[in-house]
Amino acid sequence: MVHVLTRGGNVGLAQAGLTGPVVVTLTWTPAPGVDADLSAFLTTGAGKVRSDDDFVFYNQPSAAGGAVRHLGRSARGGATVDQVRIDPAALPPDVEKVVIGASLDGAGTFGGLSGLAVEVGPEGGPAAVRCELAAGPETALVFAEVYRRGPEWKVRAVGQGFTNGLAGMATDVGVSVDDEPAPAAPQAAAPPPAAPPVSTPPVSTEKRRLVDLEKKLATTAPQMLSLVKTAGVSLEKRGLGEHTARVALVLDISGSMAALYRAGAVQRLAERVLALGLRFDDDGVVDVFLFGKHVHRPEPGLRLEGHQQYIADLTQQYRLEYDTRYGAAMAAVRAAYFGDSRERVEPQPAQVPVYVMFLTDGAPSDKSVATRQIRSASFEPVFWQFMGIGPERQFSFLQRLDDLEGRYTDNADFFAVAQDDLMGRRPISDDALFDRLMTEYPDWLRRARDRGLLLR
Template sequence: MTVLPKGANAAVAAPSVQAVLGWTAGAGAPDVDVSALLLTADGKVRSDGDFVFYNAPRHASGAVSHAGKQPAAAGPVTDAVAVDLPAIEPAIDRIALAASTDGEPIGRVPGLHLRILDQATGAELIRFDDMRADTETAFVLGEFYRRGGAWKFRAVGQGWDSGLAGLATDFGISVDEPAAPQASAALPTPPALPAPAGAPVSLTKAEKLVRLEKTLADRGDQHLLDLTKRAAMSLSKRGLGEHTARVAICLDISGSMGGLYRAGKIQALAERVLALGMRFDDDSSIDCFLFGANSHTAGAMTLDNYRTHLSEVLRRHALEGGTYYGKALTRIREHYFGSAGPRSGPHSGPPVYVMFITDGATFDKDVTRAQIQSSSYEPMFIQFMGIGEAPARGGGFLRRSRGGGEFTFLEELDDMPGRFLDNTDFFAVADPLEMSDDALFDLLMTEYPGWLTQAGARGITS
């Protein structure tokens, strides 16, 4: 059995499970209802039928059902949802588990905890106790999500002050009866994740973000302004609206990438990463790195040069034969931490978010593994993105194996054991322009918030 802290994840070791929410009944203790939302890649339901709760207890596919509440006059109470993971439709990317009360703060519910049980044996697979609920009246407890052909579970612990109606509306569900009138009912805002030590949310940061949007508006750059606003929406949902971090983009310049560069697809992708960087980095820029047979530092992409920077860099660095992840990771670690040597103890500093983009397998797997292992002690999170033909399924991106293809090694790195912290994530796309901006920004933030929480707790972010 795995006990998860907030933000952490674990593999789900059974095909059919029950998610059982438990708490202690007693005088004055709020009652709680559990529900499930079947979400597509854009984080929304397809229709109201994807919302499973006490008034709609079974999904049309039969894959998710409300198992019902087991009340008690005093002592433990449970409410549960049953999930048959192999039966989940391909269009569904994740299943959010939620809890709600009838207007009373969830923080007043004593002994609140979530257990994931093997449906066949009743064995407890995963437990989540550290929810930190406060004034919220609706709460996302956790989520099942696809990864590498299997399912994983992440402990989320974020909520809304506007009850079940507010939560449902935020996930795209039509609600007939509005929530009780309050300022937060129209636009529910999740509570912020704990800020990394040494990087408190401040008015100065907020003022810089306002100034950034004004600068873009004054320049008439509606495209980048829209991108930064979409990035802001995704970050705010995760409590990272005023988070500060360095952002880097690391681009494969092997010969096979040529068509993607010529079609402008990597330029468009880099602009989306820049939008994220402009929210995170007070310098409103991202650091650029290139790799093929060798690795290169390629300066910063900024508000002033973003339309031409990539093309100018590619004039200086022609496409190369070969793909070496390890060389790129070595250069990035040297750039931010002064050394790329072996590390076996925590190294503290400001967080660095690296977007690592490739279309093929590396030639230096052992070097890459060693670099990932050492980087897990550093304040660096690496988001790998593979570009290649996706298998037949709904949507333009995938979270599962390509059956021994180019990205098998990236899937290995995503779940690589023995690290100080899990500091990598991976997804692949058939075409980087097929995804909406919102879907991409949500993917980029799938595991980073959980890593931030753990990195702060273990002293590697400052």
Template sequence: MTSMRKGSNLPVPGTALRAVVSWRTDAPTPDVDVSALLLDGAGKVRSDADFVFYNQPSHASGAVRYEGKRPQPGEMADTVLVDLAQVEPSVERVVVGASADGGSFGQVPGLRLRVLAMDGTPVAEFDIGDATSETAYLFGEFYRRDGAWKFRAVGQGYATGLAGLATDFGISVDTDDTPPPPPTPAPAAATPPTAAAPAPQTPPGFGPPPPGYGTPAAPPFMPPTPAPPFTPTPAAPPTPAPPFMPAGTTPAAPPYTPPTATPPAPPFMPTAPAPAPPVAAPPAAQASAPMSLKKQKLITLEKQLSDRGELGLLDLTKRAAVSLEKRGLSEHTARVALCLDISGSMGGLYRAGKVQGLVERVLALGLRFDDNAEVDVFLFGTNGHSAGGVGLDSYRGWTDRMLQQWRLEGGTDYAAAMRLIREEYFGTSALRYGPVADRQPVYVMFVTDGHTTSEQQTRDQVMASSYEPLFWQFMGIGRSAKSVDAPMVAQQQPDPQVKQSRFGRRLRAMAANWSDGTFRFLEELDDLPGRYTDNANFFCVQDPANLTDDQLFDLMTAEYAQWLQRARGLGLITP
């Protein structure tokens, strides 16, 4: 890894790289948010869509994606992925910056930028030790040079915050605060009675002068000569304002006095503010981006759940949305499968409703991922089974109905279900040695409470599926020292007054070892070497009910977003 100084540069591979901004968390710090700008040859964005940040997490080209914050031991890391191979030809530079909310970068300890390859190999590191009062900062930039890509350590700050950084690169900062003032100039124009009459008729003279935002249009009415443009109505203005009252037959000046001509000149004043302001304000306010089809579907889904009275499931989908937003997956689409253990040891979990609760939480995630509003279900015990799907019309009491059709079985064969899953989505369960691409990835939630009887076959399936756009999220349920939910329940200590046999002591030791090693094989799958890409993650819980919905959704998506980036980089997922 190269340690860089401000202004230095180095060549980088033209592939996918991560720009990771990190800082220490041993003291209170401002809230730091990383962003990226795609710039053309003139050093400007082509449109606001070239600004990638937490509220606009991915660029349309797929070249830049905001991956979000992840806590690390002793520090916080905020990451932007830049796939240089996908950067459009018209983009010359990709700048990585950040803003600080609630303080300045001088209050952020241990600030640094690292450039990492997709496998985590360090490419470059840039420590920022001279930040002071800046509230926005440019850390570095990827730029083209002679047909190749290089990275430069920039280290430039802005005391004007994100707005200063944005405007410097051509981003139109929201100016909705400026239109309101126009109502105030109008009364000024209304003070002279004769000049007030032309003011309502300003549209003819509003067009020629092209002042920037349109708001100054009312004052600039002077250039086109005040009274002449008003000639349509003042054709008979023998006496300007005084004759206005008797002019019952010729209401020339008062076209804006529909409340009959009885009120004298005073009613004329309220009409002046009305015409000009509305013309100027709407253009700026109406600029809204079109809503994506995925967003429309999600809104329709939430309305459907609300109309059906499925408020519990609606709340779950909204909680899932929070976790997905943090991962940059708010509008992500994937096929979702739930793979459930139906071995005899799972009986207590089914009877207690623990598995039903888990099914509903997985469905909430699936409703946001899968456009068909359904989760495919696969089962495994002694054999593997395809159990159809679970959706809005079938999720209530689903596990009870399922167990009436498939009884609990004596074995635990992971591979039997894995083969069915791969056959369902990719047409084969055979071994693979080359990548297979698809437009939509497959997310599998794999739930079990123990060991499998088919370890080698399971390794083969995980290995083969690493060449496919398929991600395995393994979840173990049971007592383990590595459970993430609650601390281990203290084991009952033997009564010192009761003498234990050698067999009793040995049995206790075996039970403790079994408790810690229940999910040894799933941990092995999580770190299985030799795969095309890491396509699995594992966590275990003592009881799914011990986890809040937010905690579970965070665990279910912890590594999925990273796998997506790798899979796209390897061509497993096509646009």
């Protein structure tokens, strides 16, 4: 028997035959450009979360030691389902309610989604409770809540809507959400128009991800939060505030780099590249490639967890080598992202661009190979940011790559810094470094779209 609840209706879990963990399932049929994301909030008797850790969603998939766990989205026939598992017996005594809601991913309203339904059932079993709710102009909606009433756990159909999306729903239960900046006062003369944004993902999705990222960093890695915010300022100036890209860090491990690794210069740069990776990349991982005589790809890549010791751990695992082969490293990067490193004469488009930070302290031994690689890579949506550590005069080859003719599109930039710029008494500031890393990338993105290298 399925218990059908309308708005405000409730039923005991035991009465519905649910005596263990339950799975709450949201079902809908996506509309063009509109999708939904399920969330859960663990609240006290006052109806508020104890902290932001009580917010369960796709990027923070569990709370209370796993008592509430986001199971993710999947397809079911022509519909989409998003699920959360709740184990009432495992919830802390001060959690009296689990609020189940969803917000829209993309433009539109919940009224524009068909087949909208919420079901509650046992793990792996059929629905025992179904909540039937009407939707209209809402962009976020609380569908149901699993709550404690004395010794009993019950489920209620709610139907509380919000027209200000996830922020409104989350704020209602006490999750802190960064305020939007206030609109500027009117000026006598309108400022010149900003550069057109080059970001491509839906604003609501990416903005929410960045808010969630900053909340996580505030408690787990405050120093990295500062770098991510500094990177964000540089990106916003260039219309890249909500841009998505894959990020790679290519590191020279030739013997001449030894002093730079010991001094911490490479670690400092790696942390700045990680800040870009956390801003740009959905999975928050920077893919790492090492090159000397050979090319290596350490797994896992550079990520927030363990980032402070990442370079030190690499140098323990990989010995410095006696050669410097740019071309081999570039071939490995191209093969990793585009399937092979062969010479190309036609565009190879993709959905998401790749930003490559390439660090070295000298010229390569395979110049002809590197030249062919950068020319072939110009047919792919990959941008090469070369950075030399040392006097600029010793990087004439990188300057030639930067200015190389015969490419499908200009796909590289180069600048040099001294070791003192990274680790000296007055090092280059983080905002200045991020500005240099973004000098040519925005213009390359526009060219790449114009030339059909990017599909969105």
